[in-house]
Amino acid sequence: MATVHKINEDLVKERQKCTFNVQELTYLLDGGEEVTKERREFENILRNVKELQDEVPEVYLSHKERYENAVRKTCILQNVRNDFEKKREVLSPRNIFRAGYAVIKDVSPFFLHNGMFVPTIIGQGTPEQQAEWLPKAKAMAIIGTYAQTELGHGTFIRGLETTATYDAKTEEFILNSPKVTSYKWWPGGLGTTVNHCITVAQLYINGKKYGIHPFIVQIRDLETHKPLPGIKVGEIGPKMGFATANNGFLGFQNFRIPRKNMLMKNAQVLKDGTFVKGMNEKLTYGTMVMVRVNIVSDSAFHTAMAATIAVRYAAVRHQSQLKAKEPEVQIIDYLTQQHKLFIAIATSHAFSNTYTWLYQAYLKVVEDLGKQKQDHLPELHALSCCLKATSSRDAGVIVEQCRLACGGHGYMASSNLPIIYGYTTAAITYEGEHTVLLLQTARYLMKAWMSALEGKVLAPSVAYLVDWLKSDKQRWQNTPEVIVKGFQHVAAGKIKDAFDAIQKHVKAGKDYEDAWNLASVQLIKASEAHSRAILCDGYLRETVRTSSSVSPSLAKVLNHLVQLYIVYWTLETAGDLLVYSNIGKDDIAVLKEKYEELLALIRPNAVGLVDAFDISDEILQSTLGSYDGRVYERLMEEAMKSPLNKEPVNQSFHKYLKPFIKKAKL
């Protein structure tokens, strides 16, 4: 029988202090009691699968062993999931995503299968193509990835070099990787796991180039798993994180695939080689838009993980005295510690709230596209780009801040913060590099500004530009609503400045493209300001909306959090607000006090708030963040698992140290 340990006394006291119902918040964050129950039930089943327990912590395994262990466990996870779904409903994607962390400590080698391979078949395939591949892909009879990036190009996908040349005689495409730079590089699972992939390649028909399109390609034999003739595939080697994601490379040499393997929901190639244009060539980029939306939710979860670890640890950890002769204090009672941590909790809520409305906006665009309507696509693209960029970047900063808040122990692998940092920061680069995505949003903002100047009606997310042009700056008040307006004024001011900078360069004789480049630092600043205004506005609106449907005690805490988020960012960007809004120095002084008040209000609920994220110990994988707070015991237990502690004297002593010391004595 498993030993039941006592909960750390500090944590017991913290939980007693909590002023709201933790369970109620968990249900709210999950999207309903039923979702929470389903999640817990599934996590509980996984917890009891003996084969999923690691005898040796993964960190001590070699690169190869780690990968093999990840494949082994991912297969078990998939089987458990299939059994679960036979008896009950299909698990929600977020619940299966979360549970994955309890199984694979790092990133699953199957990750891109569900993350991008299946969604691309859904988003880019015709009904016939979906009927052919989806059942096999969903059942995992075929396993795939998304192979777009190449050694030479990741951002500029119009520059991809893999070619798909149509041969009308055989009704096939011939895939080739003409140069080393045209090798696919990065796709998750490609190294040694998948047997299929979506390959994004330049289409050629009769010598004419038709741009990039997605193709389904089988790359390995389904029986032997050997690469098919004409395929060169392998793993790219160790990275900063993503240790078990099995990222790979792939090259083609006159590799033939049938015509029906080009995903043709948008553009088509007919049997005779006629090219039929799609409604909008950018619809080929659809999977990326979906993943960017999802990354906002992932950023919320990664932030919640780090906050849970660091807040619980801060409640357990005592260090230094505030006053002489008094006991050492819980480090959570240092205001500087609260400053580091409470914004982590609020940020996770801000991203969850943002994801809720952004996902609805995404679904609406998908529905519209089905009716051949694409009016809201540019706005969704602009929003998904800047919110992916900002949420992943903020999450990276927050996770690192949480690590620092745990002092030396945060640097231990067993805290799990290094691995969380590894996959959180990867998201800043993948699915569209940070700066590049901010610049995509900036393109939209420049057009919006021009439309505003022309007096046109703007899309809701940029409608504030019209208000800004119409009215004088509002009289400043230190209320969340007026502060959000202030963020909009900053965004509008920076958008205008960037626009004017481009115009100035153009007037001085520069090409528009050069002018754009010269103004691009201002452009990314405008995009960042726009993101912050959107995040604060959306978070405030969602909180107001949900507050009416939850208990008054929970509504109060949610209100503290959203205020904290808004005031935190006011103080962080005070310089901008002083330039672009009516805020005064005195207002900032008042807000500094307000911020300290909010920290004090949140303090009794800090542990309750991270408990409400309801991240099980199996998912957290952290000596510092477990529910029972046995921090020191767990650190010691984990240390004892080091292979170096398995023998009293390591052989290197006899081999190297002893002769070395002897020589030194002579």
Ligand SMILES: CC/C=C\C/C=C\C/C=C\C/C=C\C/C=C\C/C=C\CCC(=O)SCCNC(=O)CCNC(=O)[C@H](O)C(C)(C)COP(=O)(O)OP(=O)(O)OC[C@H]1O[C@@H](n2cnc3c(N)ncnc32)[C@H](O)[C@@H]1OP(=O)(O)O
């Ligand atoms: C078990 C679980 C355990 C552990 C998991 C742990 C951790 C993982 C955590 C979370 C991950 C969660 C989910 C993620 C799932 C998978 C992700 C994993 C790995 C990442 C995979 C990848 O990275 S795939 C490759 C992604 N690549 C990119 O994103 C490339 C970026 N580049 C581009 O998108 C484009 O090239 C571009 C947009 C930068 C430029 O394109 P282009 O040159 O063609 O366009 P222009 O700039 O000239 O613009 C022309 C007009 O087109 C408009 N436009 C551009 N894009 C779009 C679009 N997508 N939709 C609509 N419109 C678009 C643009 O706005 C221009 O319009 P104008 O009106 O201004 O002309």
Ligand SMILES: Cc1cc2nc3c(=O)[nH]c(=O)nc-3n(C[C@H](O)[C@H](O)[C@H](O)COP(=O)(O)OP(=O)(O)OC[C@H]3O[C@@H](n4cnc5c(N)ncnc54)[C@H](O)[C@@H]3O)c2cc1C
């Ligand atoms: C962990 C991980 C997993 C990945 N998984 C996959 C996968 O499964 N499938 C897949 O296809 N790809 C994958 N990728 C690749 C990823 O999508 C690309 O790395 C990413 O899109 C960035 O492209 P890049 O590497 O070419 O960077 P680059 O574009 O070369 O960026 C280098 C620098 O140049 C700057 N830059 C580039 N273009 C511009 C511009 N127009 N204006 C201003 N600055 C610019 C960038 O801001 C950056 O600072 C993965 C990457 C990582 C790190």
